[in-house]
Amino acid sequence: MxxxxxxxxxxxxxxxxxxxxxxxxxxxxxxxxxxxxxxxxxxxxxxxxxxxxxxxxxxxxxxxxxxxxxxxxxxxxxxxxxxxxxxxxxxxxxxxxxxxxxxxxxxxxxxxxxxxxxxxxxxxxxPSMALAYSNRGDARYNKGDLDGAIADFDAAIKRNPNYARAYANRGYVYARKHDTAHALADYSMRIKLAPDLLAYIDRGNVYRDSEQLDRAAADYGEAIRIAPTDARGWRNRGMIRLFQGNNKGGVADYDKALQYDPSDAFSWNNRGQARMRLGDKQGAIADLRKALELNPDLATAREALQRLGAL
The missing domain is CATH 1.25.40.10 (Tetratricopeptide repeat domain)
Structure with missing residues (x-):
């Protein structure tokens, strides 16, 4: 997701x-x-x-x-x-x-x-106010009118071809429509115009959802390079490493993610799952219990603790 x-x-x-x-x-x-x-x-x-x-x-x-x-x-x-x-x-x-x-x-x-x-x-x-078109696209998106939103983002970009956020917004809607090619094109243009943390995370998410995991990991790595103390790059790359079966790498990334955001239940859960696969039972139990403490409804953490005989 x-x-x-x-x-x-x-x-x-x-x-x-x-x-x-x-x-x-x-x-x-x-x-x-x-x-x-x-x-x-x-x-x-x-x-x-x-x-x-x-x-x-x-x-x-x-x-x-x-x-x-x-x-x-x-x-x-x-x-x-x-x-x-x-x-x-x-x-x-x-x-x-x-x-x-x-x-x-x-x-x-x-x-x-x-x-x-x-x-x-x-x-x-x-009529030249690109910002108003983009904001109207926001409102149309929130009403569920994805095509109307795209039309407004098109209009914003027509009036300001260097409007990085409009490309990001249109890319987001294309991603919601599962139009991977257009989403990647828009996010790539956003990165060209304004290569910030969210630009790489957003494109990384599209690569992840289309199972282009190496490219996703590379984009999350760029997010980490730009903002090394922001947990989002670390936890997203950690997830990719777990998908790829690199549990040690995943634990290392979640170590960093939790250093910068210890309130994220999913990071505790995912590091716990990785530790369980690596045979670190006590470490896994500690992480999974912390995940449940933060989010009592987190079923994957509860089920893993039950399998470990710790619940």
Whole structure:
């Protein structure tokens, strides 16, 4: 099965703060309100300063509300975010950013029809807005409309051929449709444009699910190289090593995975299974008991303990 990399989590990263409305220069708070590198807390604080000083009007004030609404959305303060984005729409009804970011709030609330309506309006106001197409693809995916989602990701990529996340999102949907060739092509393009941890894990998952285990292991190895203290690369490669019968290698990878994420029941279970195959009964029992402690419903751990006479 696919490693749990929530599509909502992946697609949430697509939203951006409001583009800076063109006009006179602003001060430090204005710049910080729209700084992409700032944390949500930093943007919310800066945008609040801009709003509270009353120094801006019209679309510039709408931009501050839109950016603060984005920051609040990232903090999952959804009602406060919606209030800000409603205000942005009142101030500048033709400002696509507000509709796009308001669509994200409705998406997080699970109201995908309303989210799609908001993205429709953003696209109507700014047909070049690749982000709105991609976010609408997210909402359509979550409604179960996979073909509609792909069409939106196509549109996003047409408007921005270097949009790495849109390739990742489309690849994810192709993988769900079991279209391995298209999924691999999209993930490979994402890797070309933005070779990060998730890019290699996502492509590795497709290789794994299509039983191309050596290639899967290679991609997980790249994920480990990029982020050696992130457990995901280690535990995914560990699983491949177990599939290939390399129990010692699997134990070594799960040692690392558990070093960086000791709360993952499946890593404890899988290392326990490998230790059992290697004849390390006591080590296996300890791992499997820990897996059950973390997840009492984990049937494979319970059954293995029963076979070992430890339950």
């Amino acid at each position: 696919r490693v749990q990399l929530s599509v909502m989590a992946l697609l949430a990263a697509l939203a951006s703060a409001a583009p800076v409305p063109a006009a006179a220069e602003g001060g430090p708070a204005w710049e910080a309100c729209f700084a992409a590198a700032n944390t949500p807390d930093e943007r919310v604080k800066a945008c609040s300063t801009v709003i509270d000083t009353g120094s801006e009007t019209g679309q510039r004030l709408a931009g501050a509300y839109c950016s603060r609404g984005h920051g609040l959305t990232e903090k999952r303060e959804l009602d406060a975010a919606l209030s800000d984005l409603d205000e942005a729409v009142k101030l500048a009804p033709d400002y696509a950013c507000a509709y796009n970011n308001r669509g994200r709030v409705y998406g997080f609330k699970g109201d995908y029809d309303r989210a799609i309506a908001e993205y429709d309006q953003a696209i109507k106001l700014d």
